[in-house]
Amino acid sequence: MRAARTAYPLKWRIMDTLEGVAAAIWPARFRRATPYLMLLPAVLLVGLLVLGLIQIADASLRTLDTTTFQFSDNYSIANFRRALTEPLFLVVAQRSLIAALIVTTVTLVFAFPYAYLMVRTRSPGLRKFLLIALFLPFFIGQVVRAYGWLIILGNQGMVNEALGLVGVAPMRLIYNYPAVLFGLVQYMLPFAVLMLAPALTAIPEELEAAAGSLGASWVRTFIHVVLPLARPGFIGAGVVVLTLSLTDFAVPAILGGGSQDFIANAIYDQFFRTSDQGLGATLALMLVALGSILVGLVFALFGAGTLAMGRSRA
């Protein structure tokens, strides 16, 4: 008996105990519920965001009394009226939306050839190089990247110093709208390429060869074969870039220098500069709604593309 016990390894005994405990608290007849149990922690964790949204909704309905700096106990929609009527917020919203559309278009134009070359190249070395050049900036935060642009484009930055050497007067290259757009495109490129690449991999190369052998030029092959088949990738990439650039904070703050605020910057200012939590919460809620409507619209029109999670992927 004793010999048999020592022959039974410790690991087995631990596993047996664990199996016993697991069977006691989660008997086999609960098996059908197991996937829900596995999903529970994630659902609870994401629940924090839902709670947060409820808090924001609550705060958005309370107005700030500017004489006492107290928030009202009763609800009113005064904040929403202010958010919709004050011209400043309209300007900011317009600026962010137009920027998001421009950034999405430009990013997709550059991301597509990058993803295409990366997927189609025959050289493993080139593929690896393109992947590394993509991931390195992807893993470096926005702040550091924006700081790099400040060094390059700043008033005493590299470009202006170089121009100075050939006798050109310094130009103002940052703290304007194009600088913010440029910074955003750079930030979004890796996201877009990574969403496009799987969709391009799914397109058999023979299709392109077939189109070519039937006499289509590469431009026609792209327009009629590659681009339509890459649609799930364009949807995924487009949605991600559109929402991320619409709601960005760091790039407008650093490269816009306070003159090019986006919606997120306006919300931050309401909370931390003006201390009007109610109005800030209202703006945040409207941004959440705007983002969801945009995402919902794209999904309803085109499906979830490469963004789908789980089994139901084609």
Next chain:
Amino acid sequence: MSGSRSKSVVLWTLVTIALVTLSAPTVVVLGASFTGGNIITFPPDGLSLRWYARISQASDLRNAFLRTLQVATVCTIVAIPVGTLAGIALAKYAVRFEKTIQIYLLLPFTIPLIGSGIGLMLIFGNAGILGQLWPVGIACCVINLPFMIWAVTASATGLDPDLELAAANCGAPPLQVFFSVTLPAVMPGVITGSLLMFILALNEFLVSLLLVDARIVTLPVLIYNSIRSIITPDLAAISVVFIACSAVAVFLLDRLVGLDIFLKSK
């Protein structure tokens, strides 16, 4: 790749522009960190390591970096079990309301970061836990969780359910099936996911900015605050820490699972 000359000219032109745009900030920050002068100039004022010596002595920078590491660690430790279980559940089982659950679990991506950050700031404030580091880690975990779930589902869809049935048929109880068959099969996804979670938490800026106060600033927030006042080469030197972390993460990702995994069609 098949195609004409004009095709490769057009492709390469666009890709070159993208490559330069992607790499320029990194290269410039690296270069600026080795400058010998007191300000960043072009052409540089000689080479030196003095700014590295300077930052290694600055305790505020070192502490901020340690705090950032702590946040990223909390984020990853929470994300691994939560994301792995959810990912396996979504990939393997026919779950009721699957669509709804999927949409719900994508909320961290669909809610703008500023909204998530302010919501979490309000509830953490009500709970009286603002001003500590672990809630920042939890927050980073919530907002990036879909990355973890994605990574796991992507590798779990390649797992043949018959393998698990075979193990069970041979007498393996549920936990043993999970640890000996299911988990090893999704391991590439777990590794990819946890690396992503760690590096994204390390770099997370906006949510940190909303959740930290002056006593517990994380490094990205510290850099942001310093950029607003004055641009000096020590900032470049400290930014190189992030570049180094990114390089390590890329190397690990390539070694452990291969970067090509991101090119696979789902």
